[in-house]
Amino acid sequence: MTENQQLAALLFPGVTQTVDDLEQRFPPRSLKDGARVTRFAPSPTGFLHIGGLFSALISKLNATTTDGVFLLRIEDTDKKREIEDGVSEIIKGLRAFGVDPDEGVMGFGQESGAYGPYQQSRRAEIYHVVAKKLVEEGLAYPCFCTEEELGAIREKQEALQLDTKGYYGAWAVYRDTPFEKQKALLAQGRPYTLRLRSPGSMDKRISFDDLIKGRIEMPENVQDVVLLKQDGIPTYHFAHAVDDHFMRSTHVIRGDEWISSVPLHIQLFKVCGFRVPKYAHIAPIMKEENGGKRKLSKRKDPEAAVTYYAEQGYPKESVLEYLLTLANSNFEDWRRANPDAPQSAFPFNLKKMSTSGALFDLTKLGDVSKNVISVMTAETVFEKALAWAKDYDPQLYALLSRDSLRSTAIFDIDRGGKKPRKDIAKWDEVKDYVSYFFDELFTVSMAELPDNITPDLAKDVLDAYTAAFDPADDKQQWFDRIKDLCAPLDCTPNVKEYKQNPDAFKGHVGDVSTVIRVALTGRRNTPDLYAITAILGEDTVRARLQKAKALLG
Ligand code: GLU
Numbered sequence: 248m249t250e251n252q253q254l255a256a257l258l259f260p261g262v263t264q265t266v267d268d269l270e271q272r273f274p275p276r277s278l279k280d281g282a283r284v285t286r287f288a289p290s291p292t293g294f295l296h297i298g299g300l301f302s303a304l305i306s307k308l309n310a311t312t313t314d315g316v317f318l319l320r321i322e323d324t325d326k327k328r329e330i331e332d333g334v335s336e337i338i339k340g341l342r343a344f345g346v347d348p349d350e351g352v353m354g355f356g357q358e359s360g361a362y363g364p365y366q367q368s369r370r371a372e373i374y375h376v377v378a379k380k381l382v383e384e385g386l387a388y389p390c391f392c393t394e395e396e397l398g399a400i401r402e403k404q405e406a407l408q409l410d411t412k413g414y415y416g417a418w419a420v421y422r423d424t425p426f427e428k429q430k431a432l433l434a435q436g437r438p439y440t441l442r443l444r445s446p447g448s449m450d451k452r453i454s455f456d457d458l459i460k461g462r463i464e465m466p467e468n469v470q471d472v473v474l475l476k477q478d479g480i481p482t483y484h485f486a487h488a489v490d491d492h493f494m495r496s497t498h499v500i501r502g503d504e505w506i507s508s509v510p511l512h513i514q515l516f517k518v519c520g521f522r523v524p525k526y527a528h529i530a531p532i533m534k535e536e537n538g539g540k541r542k543l544s545k546r547k548d549p550e551a552a553v554t555y556y557a558e559q560g561y562p563k564e565s566v567l568e569y570l571l572t573l574a575n576s577n578f579e580d581w582r583r584a585n586p587d588a589p590q591s592a593f594p595f596n597l598k599k600m601s602t603s604g605a606l607f608d609l610t611k612l613g614d615v616s617k618n619v620i621s622v623m624t625a626e627t628v629f630e631k632a633l634a635w636a637k638d639y640d641p642q643l644y645a646l647l648s649r650d651s652l653r654s655t656a657i658f659d660i661d662r663g664g665k666k667p668r669k670d671i672a673k674w675d676e677v678k679d680y681v682s683y684f685f686d687e688l689f690t691v692s693m694a695e696l697p698d699n700i701t702p703d704l705a706k707d708v709l710d711a712y713t714a715a716f717d718p719a720d721d722k723q724q725w726f727d728r729i730k731d732l733c734a735p736l737d738c739t740p741n742v743k744e745y746k747q748n749p750d751a752f753k754g755h756v757g758d759v760s761t762v763i764r765v766a767l768t769g770r771r772n773t774p775d776l777y778a779i780t781a782i783l784g785e786d787t788v789r790a791r792l793q794k795a796k797a798l799l800g
Contacts, residue, residue: 250426255382257433258389258441262372262379266520269376273362273493282315284497287341287348288487290322291333295340295553296545297607298502298532301570303346305529306500308574308595310349315497319348320490321366324480334366340553344563362494367486374481377489377519378441378474386446386518387474389439390414390421391432411469415445419471441475443485445514453510458527458597460503468511484511492521500597503528527597530604532573543607550609560635560674562623564590565616571595572615573605586622617669625659628671632658635674643678646685656782657684660774668774683768684782691794695765697758704753706799707736708762713792718785722777729763730756766795 248256276284285306289299310317319341321334334355341347350360358365381387392400397414404412416422422444424432432439447467454464474485481489491499505512506528516523533540534548543551550556556566567590571578574595581593620628629651636644647654661668671680682688696705711732720728730740737753739745745755764776767788773779780788 249383251385252383254388254426254429255379257430258382259375259379262375264372264376266377266380269373269493273495276316276495278316279314281313282497283309283313284316284318284495285310285500286318286320286351286491286494286496288320288322288490288501289337290325291337293333293336294545295337296551297543297553297556298529298551299337300340300344300346300553301532301573302501302529303341304344304567304570305527305574305595305597305600306498307346307348309498309500309597311591312595316349318360318362318494318496319351319353319365320494321352322483322486323366323368324483324486343553343557344567365494367481367490370486370490371479371481373493374475374486374489375479378481378485381443381474381518382441386444387441388421388424388444388471389429389433390419390442390471390473391437391439392420396420411449413470414442415469415471416449422471438477440473440477442471443474443515443518445469445471446518447510447514453513455509455513455523455526457506457509458498458500458525459530459600460506460528460602463506463509465507465510468514470511472511484508484515488512488515488519488521491524492516492519496524498527499524500527500529503530527600530601532607533604534607540604540606542604550607557635558639560632560639560677561612561616561672562619562631562674565612565619565672568619569612569615572611573601573607575599576601613672616672620671621662621667621669625655625662628658628662629655632674632677636677639675640678642687643681646687647677647681653684653782654681656778657681660778660782670774683770683773683779686787689769691766691791691798692769693765693795693798695769695771697761697771700754700758700762702799704736704738704758705762706796708732708759709766709792709796709799711736712759712763713789713796716785716788716792718781718788725777725780729760732759763792767791 276282278284287299287303287306289295307317309315319338321337323333334352338352338354350362351358351365353359364370378387392414400414400418400420401412404418419442421442445468447469449466449469451467452464453467454462456462472484473482475481487499490496509526513523531542534543545551556563568582571590571593572582575593577599578593582588585592623631629647633644633647633651633654636647671677678688693702693705696702712729715728715732717724717728732738733740733756736759738755738759739752740756742755742757745752760776761771764773765771767776767783768779783791
């Protein structure tokens with residue numbers, strides 16, 4: 248046995264498997280050529296950032312569009328706290344937007360797939376097998392430095408104003424410790440970390456092709472980074488290389504805060520004898536503020552949390568649609584050309600992603616969402632609004648569910664045509680939208696009456712309409728009846744005629760119907776008034792006309 252092998256045996260007495268065993272236990276996947284295996288690898292902080300959902304979505308799209316696999320791995324090596332809620336929150340968040348993993352962690356304590364465990368805290372044995380091999384090959388060594396010693400090294404480096412600080416080269420005091428000394432320190436039970444013996448060199452650079460950012464060149468890694476902490480738990484960097492190799496990830500798609508770690512990561516893959524995956528680094532989602540751009544912040548921006556969208560009642564389709572507009576600038580053109588196509592049909596391309604950070608804009612999301620909701624069927628709008636109300640607005644839930652056919656009919660007004668109305672962006676706007684259909688939410692008010700209509704004329708209109716109103720009318724009869732009200736009120740049924748000679752009339756048919764509309768709904772702008780009248784029913788219509796008249800004095 249070489250000294251390195253003896254050292255490895257001392258450090259990992261319990262490890263009996265080899266890297267070859269792992270290669271067999273986690274064999275290359277049999278997927279078709281070009282299939283991508285991608286992953287989302289969050290820490291279970293209990294908070295899913297919209298940027299996290301965004302990169303999960305991009306990862307999933309890469310997998311689904313290539314018949315590959317999208318997996319969820321939980322990176323819990325750092326956090327000592329209880330992670331149950333953290334894991335559930337992430338899964339709930341992904342699921343709410345249909346970005347469910349195909350494989351990996353499926354719920355707290357639940358996994359699916361043959362490449363697990365998918366939670367890093369349960370993979371210690373796997374990391375130790377690889378670490379042992381690195382020690383055997385002289386590529387890793389124990390470092391017995393205490394925090395104080397590391398601090399002293401750093402202070403010296405700062406005093407010398409070195410460009411490169413850290414634990415490397417001659418500063419890596421345990422890099423070349425003779426075996427006998429290592430053995431003695433181990434026998435004393437001295438705590439140690441396991442460090443990489445970096446093969447990097449100060450004067451060499453590495454380059455790689457990032458699938459989003461293009462070719463990137465950086466200095467090689469020279470740091471003897473920690474692979475295993477004193478408690479035997481791996482660092483994120485080492486775990487990433489081991490996990491993505493043995494989970495057979497082909498594409499590592501993640502936030503661009505990791506770009507500076509890529510030289511280290513590539514080096515780790517290489518020293519471990521693993522094939523380097525392809526990297527794609529996503530720029531963070533930005534927000535405009537005071538003319539500048541900044542990252543969407545968990546602390547400052549409620550919209551940074553994915554839970555915000557459910558609370559506000561944005562349909563998941565809208566959020567996904569909007570995230571796709573942020574992901575690929577050609578998505579909107581594609582959508583215009585393919586208004587009915589499912590999102591999965593979009594030819595998503597990593598190369599078309601913003602390299603500097605897409606700008607997130609809630610107003611734009613609202614517009615996208617209005618489009619999305621405008622083409623839903625009335626039944627879908629009813630179901631989704633009801634589901635939202637169940638969680639967030641008990642009163643609305645009670646009102647909508649009282650008569651589901653009537654509620655669906657409300658959402659059906661002016662729906663389905665070539666130019667559908669775009670009134671609703673999110674379900675928390677539904678209450679206002681439907682309010683005048685429910686006496687519980689509605690108070691008759693003539694405040695919205697336009698200035699050009701005098702209260703006297705309004706009163707006359709209401710009197711005349713009350714007398715003429717016949718609930719048995721069809722739409723044409725109803726409208727003819729309103730036109731017939733005009734002449735006796737010194738109004739004209741002909742808007743053109745009014746415009747040509749405004750002084751000859753008190754108003755035109757549009758003004759007449761506005762009075763009726765305001766009396767029945769409190770608003771000047773509503774969907775089809777005939778349909779509204781029909782849903783309200785005779786008693787309510789008459790009661791509201793009566794109250795409106797009383798308000799006019
Ligand atoms: N656990 C890392 C994070 O929370 C994941 C980085 C990666 O995807 O490689 O950002």
